[in-house]
Amino acid sequence: MSFVIVHIQPIMQYCFVEGNFADLSRDLAEYLHISTEIEPLLEANTKDEVLKKLVTASAALNTYPEKEFTAAYNLLVYLVMQSPNVNMFLPRMCEHLSKPITSAPLNGSGLALNVLTTIFNLLQPDNDVRWNVFSAILRLVKNSGNFEILRPQLKKLDQWIEEWELDEEDQRKLYGQLADVAEDAGEQGESYQFILKALRTFPASEVSTKEAQDLSLRALKAALISSTHFDFHDLTSLPTIQALSDSHAEYSELLEIFSEKELEDYTDFRDENEDWIETEALDNSALHRKMRLLTLASIAASTNSKELEYKRIAKALQVPVEDVEMWVIDVIRAQLIEGKLSQQKQVFLIHRTTYRVFGEKQWREVATRLDTWRSSLRAVKEVISRERQQAEAQKERELHEAERKIAGASGMGAGRRAPGGRDNMIEMGTD
Template identity: 55%
Template structure:
């Protein structure tokens, strides 16, 4: 198929040489209708009649040898594209190509797909006929579970819709076809994604359209797929779609079941089964799968409601209605499902919640969040006060230490006599003789008298 939609994209060309009459006759030989075609082929005014007969006989292409199929199919495509209105012949031609040739059990499917994509690529990118050809390709891919072939082109679908100027109804049809291709190949998540895209094409303001049989059928299919999916655990995306919301009026029991899985718990699911006995089995749902999912969701709600972020094993056992010895197994399962993160404490018989996924986030959840934020803000404010107080204490201590150091330095200077004496009490010889004393002048000698005696 084409890589995408570009303004200047040119269709792929087939290299076919010859006049229309020559080529039509050659094609007639492949299809074993040469006697019908040859008399008409030379008359250009009967070209459309010739093409009608060739296309009608095109199913015989399945009988040509494998090595000749591509050449024969390309020739047939080239002739049809010469018609004044190719769209008259393309549906029948695509239907013929959609049947793999029996002579090639290994390559037959790919040969048929190549023929279909050649038709698609030969049509001008903005030509709405491409929509019909692409629909034929989707049906072919579905019948052969070839979603992987389709995946690389899905990103171009919105641009193609714009090029083809398709309305909501045509878009919805194609989205459903893509969902079917994905489902047939076992790609449940991709199937659900495109089913939601199809549901969003209904006019949210048109009550009659939302209540149509098609809208109800697609809405119920989406709800059923979401409930049975082992990986789809949050349901707000589904409940936000107007068609699904309308089930409250058209299918209230289904709407009630969806609400339970969206925001209620295991006990509510069991009450539902008691109230609507047999409903699960009658609607083709699997009660074991639903019970398992409901227990996982109940565990998530328990984690979200626990303000202490600590859940005792006993509380888990009661909420999930399981034996105490199974608590750790279910805890591991809910962590694997991505609904909660945390740590088991076997010693304390408790699960410590680190992170939890909210199943719904409404008024009550906003209030809980506001309460927690206020609590955190108070804690942070107290912590900030402590930090600031410690910073003040540290500065005061540093100032005291500096002052003490300055006093010691000043005391040392004053003890040295202001810096004038020779080296802190040491004499020249380097000995310390004790306290420094000023030298006394020598006394004059005198005679002693008798009185003094």
């Protein structure tokens, strides 16, 4: 059985079809082998009842030939969109499309995604069912692992959430789905950001609930084991993370160490909690390495000079001096500091550093540096002032000397007798 192919352009929301609702419904019903069930409904002109039958029977399309799947579903989508009660049918269609398409084991996810994307784009932006359709899309992307299909659309996520008027619980559910999808696709950074967004949806009264604590631990573990995450302020500022101090003291202490302390503190923690680290499946070697990088960033930020000796670095990192350059290079690659190595002087020349945490201690360090800079500027100002005074005095002396020379030259000119002057005139008068 073949039927008219419906071409849908979801962006413009146009459909190009041939035939009226009844004729197209009969074609699809015959394809789904339910003609006898819908004929009386068509005669009674009960369109929604016809659509109920068609949508229920559409579950069978997952077993139909792959080459006919898209055309059949496009026709069904077109018919459903004619109903004023379209939201009555779409959730069931999304449920069917989320299940495996057994006739297309390789391309099934792609086929279903195309149909769901068409439905999503045909719906008005403020339609609540768009949220259900998007959830179905997420389930398919998760199963297929093709996160790149989803990535361009995530730029509109905040706008969609506002249009759908999702409450905090639904937002949390959505962010959780996105975090799972990203994690399954190997996008750890994306997954972490969605977990943080989910944590921000908990009201103050729920920060200690099991759901909040489990999600907080998931975020904290991800941040600790990540090879690229070094700023823990995004965690320490969250009430749900702060609540871990009561329920998970070890994790809370570990977060404090990675936020603002140094390698020696982690070493002490590890020695006291070695069994706990193993039980929690935390990679001690990875944590130890990360703590060394953070420690080097801290001592570079706290030094008053722009030169950091190799020996001081080696002592803080608990490594041989000959390994210092390797660790400095790793810290630079992690973009925690900028500078260059001086093998001749055995120092690291610091160009830029970043504080891991900015508290009272850091304010004191800044105050000390400002005092040093102020003293240096005052000294420079005094030197410049003295030089200026000396220059002005020298200029005044030179000016006086010049005036003296000019005055002397004028006096010498006045005492001379010009040739043919008054004496000659007297002699001429005598004659």
